[in-house]
């Protein structure tokens with residue numbers, strides 16, 4: 043059984059407690075249901091609506107939440123469609139939570155192709171191979187031009203060696219044929235960077251390229267912009283939006299969306315500065331190290 047340790051769970055719940063007796067809370071990134079289970083325990087009269095674009099996650103969350111079944115409605119959908127999903131419910135939510143990025147289930151399943159640490163087919167689609175999300179990571183790596191690849195690595199991975207790596211990948215595929223597996227991509231990246239550069243990079247040399255491809259394949263930044271907008275529109279007056287992000291590209295979008303909402307008088311920031319996990323949490327769960335939580339309360 044795959045485990046995903048929920049990040050900043052205590053802080054997420056505290057933020058939701060800004061609403062008195064919530065009728066409905068939406069977990070827009072249900073994942074393995076870690077937040078959802080705690081929400082159902084802490085708010086015993088609340089309906090939980092869970093959304094995820096990953097079918098595998100949905101079926102595991104459904105099993106986990108079976109004892110709460112009469113208070114749980116689950117939808118397999120990207121959160122950019124949150125307004126449409128919620129139009130199937132009869133009420134407006136009092137809280138909406140986003141816990142961005144990938145789950146441990148996705149990262150630790152080699153056949154999903156998200157991880158540079160496991161060998162598997164280079165896929166990375168959160169919807170799975172049967173989804174409609176367009177290109178897999180392999181299609182991008184094998185068919186995009188050197189310039190297009192460099193732009194993706196720079197824009198979505200902030201990889202300073204983006205050009206060198208793109209050149210290396212194109213050379214690698216010309217010489218060896220299509221790159222089909224995660225470890226082949228790692229090899230192509232390593233072969234484009236001299237050893238001293240790799241040592242200077244701090245962290246795995248493939249980390250940022252894998253992040254960039256994952257964001258591009260799943261259109262994650264546009265999803266986030268649309269998801270936040272849909273959440274604000276769907277939320278009940280006085281309701282709260284809580285977002286946990288894991289890298290600066292995500293956090294920037296959340297920060298400016300909430301600032302904009304405040305400027306246009308939609309409500310107030312509950313977090314002037316983002317909350318960060320405690321040292322104790324980071325010690326126990328390395329994935330939490332980059333987390334930032336921002337929360338906003340819609341006006342009555």
Ligand SMILES: C[S@@+](CC[C@H](N)C(=O)[O-])C[C@H]1O[C@@H](n2cnc3c(N)ncnc32)[C@H](O)[C@@H]1O
Nearest residue numbers: 048071073074075076077094095096120121141
């Ligand atoms: C970090 S995990 C959430 C973990 C969850 N909070 C828990 O405690 O188990 C993120 C989840 O969000 C989903 N996800 C990411 N982007 C999404 C999107 N645009 N629409 C719907 N689900 C998305 C992923 O499939 C993944 O299952």
